Amino acid sequence: MSDQDLHDEIGDEHFGSHHDTPMRDDAFDMSNDEKIAKIEGEFRNIMETLGLDLTDDSLKGTPKRVAKMFVNEIFGGLHPDRKPKMSTFENKYKYNQMLVEKDITVYSTCEHHFLPIVGKAHIGYISNGKVIGLSKMNRIVDYFAKRPQVQERLTMQIVKAMQDALGTEDVACVIDAKHLCVNSRGIRDIDSSTVTAELGGIFKTDPTTRREFLHYIGVHTKFNV
Ligand SMILES: Nc1nc2c(ncn2[C@@H]2O[C@H](COP(=O)(O)OP(=O)(O)OP(=O)(O)O)[C@@H](O)[C@H]2O)c(=O)[nH]1
Ligand SMILES: [Zn+2]
Numbered sequence: 253m254s255d256q257d258l259h260d261e262i263g264d265e266h267f268g269s270h271h272d273t274p275m276r277d278d279a280f281d282m283s284n285d286e287k288i289a290k291i292e293g294e295f296r297n298i299m300e301t302l303g304l305d306l307t308d309d310s311l312k313g314t315p316k317r318v319a320k321m322f323v324n325e326i327f328g329g330l331h332p333d334r335k336p337k338m339s340t341f342e343n344k345y346k347y348n349q350m351l352v353e354k355d356i357t358v359y360s361t362c363e364h365h366f367l368p369i370v371g372k373a374h375i376g377y378i379s380n381g382k383v384i385g386l387s388k389m390n391r392i393v394d395y396f397a398k399r400p401q402v403q404e405r406l407t408m409q410i411v412k413a414m415q416d417a418l419g420t421e422d423v424a425c426v427i428d429a430k431h432l433c434v435n436s437r438g439i440r441d442i443d444s445s446t447v448t449a450e451l452g453g454i455f456k457t458d459p460t461t462r463r464e465f466l467h468y469i470g471v472h473t474k475f476n477v
Contacts, residue, residue, distance in 0.1 A: 291319035329398030336391035338417035363400030371429025374469040421453030
């Protein structure tokens with residue numbers, strides 16, 4: 253597939269929009285198996301540099317294990333083929349109030365330190381004709397979480413994907429997550445967590461709608477006004 257075909261197929265999301273995860277143009281030139289083989293060798297070098305004995309029974313499989321985990325699991329969402337199908341349906345039942353999918357588990361990875369980000373995402377939307385399968389919201393969170401991330405971008409990517417699928421601006425997402433790079437190293441503040449909120453359409457312009465959303469997800473901090 254040419255670069256242009258790939259661009260047309262997966263849209264701007266991977267090529268230079270401000271919602272974008274920064275990717276090189278040749279990001280998909282190598283197959284996943286090739287990436288695993290390369291990362292395995294490179295991670296072996298890191299372990300050897302640290303002075304670890306790679307002949308040890310328990311350590312010798314680690315480079316391959318880590319490489320597979322990076323490519324297939326924790327960074328699996330870098331590949332656009334993994335984007336979930338965002339099945340939508342006509343809003344036949346004419347439910348025109350807010351729908352909130354809350355407490356969606358977030359497992360992501362901080363792109364500055366490659367340490368875990370663990371928390372909850374809450375998504376709200378108001379249909380303007382289409383409704384989306386509930387599980388698709390959990391799936392889209394998981395897809396974008398499986399990348400090296402900053403929480404701000406993750407929150408915006410989720411909202412943008414929902415807006416595109418539903419054909420409405422009226423989508424909001426709040427994420428409350430702990431960054432192990434803050435909790436377990438560096439400043440080592442085990443208690444702090446990070447809240448990000450991307451409020452689209454009516455969630456941004458109408459305080460009552462915003463308050464209703466924050467009420468459902470149980471956020472009662474000072475920005476709940
Ligand atoms: N804005 C934002 N910052 C993040 C996120 N995850 C981690 N960081 C921060 O990225 C910053 C990187 O700062 P640097 O000074 O380059 O790295 P560092 O020397 O390891 O910093 P310390 O963590 O303070 O020890 C840190 O302050 C992290 O807390 C995120 O999702 N969003
Ligand atoms: Zn970090």
